[in-house]
Amino acid sequence: MFQIDQSQFSETAPVDVTIVMPCLNERLSLPHCIANAQDALRQIETRHGFSGEIVIADNGSTDGSQVLARSLGARVTPVAERGYGAALIGGCRAARGRYILMGDCDGSYDFTDGVAMIGKLAEGYALCMGSRFDGGITPGAMPWKNRWIGNPALTGILNLFFRAGINDAHCGLRAITREGFDVLRLSGKGMEFASEMVIKAALLKLPIAQVPAKLLPDLRQRAPHLRPWRDGWRHLRYLFMLSPTWLFGVPALCAALAATIIFLLALSQVAGLLDRAVIGESWLLFGGTMASLAHLGALMGLASSLYGRKQGYRGMGPFSAIASRFVTFETMLLSGLVLGGLGMIGFGMIFANWTSHGYTAASSLFPALAAMLALALGAQNIFGAFLLAIIGGNEANFMAKDSNEQPVPPIVSRLAA
Numbered sequence: 001m002f003q004i005d006q007s008q009f010s011e012t013a014p015v016d017v018t019i020v021m022p023c024l025n026e027r028l029s030l031p032h033c034i035a036n037a038q039d040a041l042r043q044i045e046t047r048h049g050f051s052g053e054i055v056i057a058d059n060g061s062t063d064g065s066q067v068l069a070r071s072l073g074a075r076v077t078p079v080a081e082r083g084y085g086a087a088l089i090g091g092c093r094a095a096r097g098r099y100i101l102m103g104d105c106d107g108s109y110d111f112t113d114g115v116a117m118i119g120k121l122a123e124g125y126a127l128c129m130g131s132r133f134d135g136g137i138t139p140g141a142m143p144w145k146n147r148w149i150g151n152p153a154l155t156g157i158l159n160l161f162f163r164a165g166i167n168d169a170h171c172g173l174r175a176i177t178r179e180g181f182d183v184l185r186l187s188g189k190g191m192e193f194a195s196e197m198v199i200k201a202a203l204l205k206l207p208i209a210q211v212p213a214k215l216l217p218d219l220r221q222r223a224p225h226l227r228p229w230r231d232g233w234r235h236l237r238y239l240f241m242l243s244p245t246w247l248f249g250v251p252a253l254c255a256a257l258a259a260t261i262i263f264l265l266a267l268s269q270v271a272g273l274l275d276r277a278v279i280g281e282s283w284l285l286f287g288g289t290m291a292s293l294a295h296l297g298a299l300m301g302l303a304s305s306l307y308g309r310k311q312g313y314r315g316m317g318p319f320s321a322i323a324s325r326f327v328t329f330e331t332m333l334l335s336g337l338v339l340g341g342l343g344m345i346g347f348g349m350i351f352a353n354w355t356s357h358g359y360t361a362a363s364s365l366f367p368a369l370a371a372m373l374a375l376a377l378g379a380q381n382i383f384g385a386f387l388l389a390i391i392g393g394n395e396a397n398f399m400a401k402d403s404n405e406q407p408v409p410p411i412v413s414r415l416a417a
Helices: 030-048 065-071 084-094 111-123 144-162 178-184 193-203 228-241 244-270 281-311 318-326 329-356 366-391 410-416
Strands: 015-023 052-058 075-078 097-102 127-131 174-177 208-212
Touching: 015 030, 015 084, 015 111, 030 052, 030 065, 030 111, 052 065, 052 084, 065 075, 075 084, 084 097, 084 193, 097 111, 097 178, 111 127, 111 174, 111 208, 127 193, 144 193, 144 228, 144 244, 174 178, 178 193, 193 208, 193 228, 228 244, 244 281, 281 318, 281 366, 329 366
Parallel strands: 015 052, 015 097, 052 075, 127 208
Antiparallel strands: 097 174, 127 174
16 A cells, blocks of 8 residues: 655655645544545656645544544644634645645545546646536435535536536535635635635636546444535525625616616606606605615625725726726715715705695605605715725725735736636
């Protein structure tokens, strides 16, 4: 059996490939997984001439997994923060290889499928995903709800939101360059880590490859750490959190269209262009609410996009580039004050009309609605100006790039070329 003598390396000596496995009480499956990983490293060395190591990212095992892993030739790095993602992040940070191959240590993956992944990284890809749907799922290896509902649905949403172009976003066997890992600045502590890696790579337009990967029945004699409904929800909410376009932009656009249609019909009705009244006061209230929600959604989308830029996982897109020319703290504050002033003038006129007519109710709701909407939009612009300036590093021109913004490392442009 191919063995790696970890003693030949110092704690800082570089190697070419690191195989990282998260571990939490996996003593039963560790011998098989480490032997399988050693076989994969032997094939990688034969095919590519790359040296390698195995790192077990231990997440607090109490069954002696650490001692066993070391005795089998692996290096163990403890990760105190609990969670699947936390363990993998800790293991990748401890990796000495310029290429990182990661997979579960429960026997469900064949690490020799990762040989082709390392080849893809050597070709210039930053991330290579495994596809269990292409590689084959052994009967009993994946629950039916995961195979036919959860994974297809979540992968489909991910591709719709981020255009990743893969068919299995949650395969646990995947490879990434060390530079790519550092660029992504991953932070997901739980199972959402799987989606985060793909999403941020897609947002930064890093080249992503995919190769077949088999899924096998795991070797555990206990319940898996995965909780399908809980972890599925964590993946879904994460998809929305990293997509301001779909979380805020699309609803804002729909609300704006609804408000526009209602107000156009109302104006056509007032101008006598309609042969009968179709828009009443209830529709006007609905239109005003939609207009306010559309404006709020646009502000929230702008704030989320700006936050992504500052965190380094989102570049300046066309919309942000256009907005940077016009949207500043001063322009938002001024427009908010103008709208708020118009709203107050409108309410003053309504009050004057009310008192001059013996304190009788107005015949139309439209003037009050217009004044209320102006006040609401003005207040949102003023509050939004401060919020965006804070996110933008306390700068007035928050949409423009500045010294406080996390720079995108050169690897992004180099690998995306």
